[in-house]
Amino acid sequence: METYENKKMMQTVFKNIRKDILRISEISGHGHIPTCFSVVETIYAFYEVMKHDSANPSWEERDIFILSKGHASLAQYVVMSKFGYFDLRDVESFGSFKSRFGCHANRLKVRGVEASTGSLGHGIGLAVGVALSFKIKKSDRRVVVVIGDGESNEGSVWEAVMVAVNLKLNNLIIVYDNNMSHQRGLQITNPGDRFKSFGAIVAEVDGHDVAQLKNEYILRHDTVKVIIANTIKGFGCKTMISNQYEWHRRSPNKEEHEILLKELDEAAV
Amino acid sequence: MRRQFKDTVMELSTSNDKLVMILGDVSVYLFKEFQDKYPDRFYNMGICENTLISVGAGLASQGFYPFVHTIAPFLTERSYEQIKLDMCYNQLGGNILTCGASFDYAWDGATHQCYSDLAILRMLPNVEVIQPGSLKELDVLLRSQYDNGKVTYYRLSDKPHTIDMPVEFGKAVVLKDCGGKITIMTAGPILVNVFEACKDLPINLVYFHTIQPIDKETIEHFRNTDILVIHDAFGLFEAICETAGLSVGYYGLPKDRFCDTYGTLEAIREDIGLDVTSIKEMLLNKMVQCL
Structure with a gap:
């Protein structure tokens, strides 16, 4: 159980990650900030709990993390920099012509990124293949893939879930970032029931609570597990929360940046 | 030609334990021999072509040689983006083998025809496109290309020719x-x-x-x-x-x-x-x- 002090300290960590995301987005003029803000704790939680080694990204015993909702790449870059994969200053080139750090990550350019994603509904199928390969090798390595609720409009997501359940891939954790993006278009009500009806084990957590996310990772089951991570797009900044359409893909100018920073500082995260 | 595909794969498997068969509910009975011998590396994954390709890429990322196989239009035209991104862009090589093109399933009509597969796949980086016309061509070219890390497309036919000739990858x-x-x-x-x-x-x-x-x-x-x-x-x-x-x-x-x-x-x-x-x-x- 985490103490109040620990929890508070961790919250500061997440505020700082969000500040880095804002800063880099302002510098670069790129980024999907609200969706980055919804998955900060999720990405951080799994980098904390999974087996991996930033000094040796191709360590043969590592677990695999795949961000299928690739437009949250900036959140992944900032979190990975905290875990020592690269210097955060390098990420400041985000989205520029020669940058290694694209608005959607390229695994061949970014140290430690396992899959190049961007087009929605791809990373999850790839994750199924990785999880299957660990089963064939009789390895206890695990795979975490983060998908979006909007992304789950794609039929390929559900294909992949069916295949994963059919193969009983209990080394695969699908994190469903339920940040309500789906409300804009094709709505997915009761996602947990849907995944359950596909045969997956489903757990529902507060996606901004690292402890809950980590606990669900630790609990083992005999088939695929889907963690419905209930999150808020733009979490920590009320301007983005109340104007999600406007901020979906938008970088702040200097003035807006100041306002968003203030909101973050004041937020009861 | 599919029988040759199975025979060649069986032979390659005697010296390589990294071959994985991924079938889209096609040629399942034909590969029973492989399934019986290597149950951990045989998957009739179902009629879900997008996922067949993505899973193949995932397997390739961990050192396996996937053989993804089903009917041509569904695997190439429907799953073009999976081939383009999950395999080619990610540089996760694999073998994609189809049947039915161009008009091998003539009686099934236009939904089962496929005559653009070669044209669209050759546009992608990191890809090899092969149309074996005979059993020998398939056998030789499978052996020479399957494990080279590239995405290699083989368009199989149920109506091969029997004209003998020397066969070398990339040589007319x-x-x-x-x-x-x-x-x-x-x-x-x-x-x-x-x-x-x-x-x-x-x-x-x-x-x-x-x-x-x-x-x-x-x-x-x-x-x-x-x-x-x-x-x-x-x-x-x-x-x-x-x-x-x-x-x-x-x-x-x-x-x-x-x-x-x-x-x-x-x-x-x-x-x-x-x-x-x-x-x-x-x-x-x-x-x-x-x-």
Whole structure:
């Protein structure tokens, strides 16, 4: 159980990650900030709990993390920099012509990124293949893939879930970032029931609570597990929360940046 | 040809424990021998072509050699983006093997036809495109390419030709060089009809089993002739056209219409003028024009 002090300290960590995301987005003029803000704790939680080694990204015993909702790449870059994969200053080139750090990550350019994603509904199928390969090798390595609720409009997501359940891939954790993006278009009500009806084990957590996310990772089951991570797009900044359409893909100018920073500082995260 | 595919895979598996079969509910009985011997590496994953490719890429990322196999239009046209991104862009190589193209399932109609697979796949980086016309071509080219880390596409046919020739990846085969003014270039099983149609005519004949990379050297050799591509698919003509300054034409698929008939492969070939008689008649006319 985490103490109040620990929890508070961790919250500061997440505020700082969000500040880095804002800063880099302002510098670069790129980024999907609200969706980055919804998955900060999720990405951080799994980098904390999974087996991996930033000094040796191709360590043969590592677990695999795949961000299928690739437009949250900036959140992944900032979190990975905290875990020592690269210097955060390098990420400041985000989205520029020669940058290694694209608005959607390229695994061949970014140290430690396992899959190049961007087009929605791809990373999850790839994750199924990785999880299957660990089963064939009789390895206890695990795979975490983060998908979006909007992304789950794609039929390929559900294909992949069916295949994963059919193969009983209990080394695969699908994190469903339920940040309500789906409300804009094709709505997915009761996602947990849907995944359950596909045969997956489903757990529902507060996606901004690292402890809950980590606990669900630790609990083992005999088939695929889907963690419905209930999150808020733009979490920590009320301007983005109340104007999600406007901020979906938008970088702040200097003035807006100041306002968003203030909101973050004041937020009861 | 699918039996040859199975036989070659069985043989390769005796010395390589990294081959994984991923079937889209096709050729399942045929691969029972593989399934019985290597149950951990055999998956009839179901009718979900997008996922077959993505899973293949995932397996490749961990050192396996996936063999993804199902019916051509569904695996190539439906899953083009998975091939493009999960395999090619991620540089996760694998073997994609299809059946049914172009008109092998003639009786099933236009939904099961596939004549653009070669053309669209050859546009992708990190890809090899092979249309084996005979069992030998499939056997030789599978052995030479399956584990090279690239994405290799093999379009299998249930109606292979039996014309024997030396087979080497990326090398076209000059079947006839009689100094003719006209050179026919063709690929795959349609060779049967093309070979028969031009056997008594003073026409050069060049055969391709590899569409990407295309053998530019052999094409160059016939630069000073009128090149005519006879093919029951798109892709070969476009690949040959990339050599600048050729006089090259295409004879094969009709433009701007589906072949919305049923029946047999032979009937479709007759309908679109790819039977022996029609090809020969067309060639005789062309020879007259070239006089």
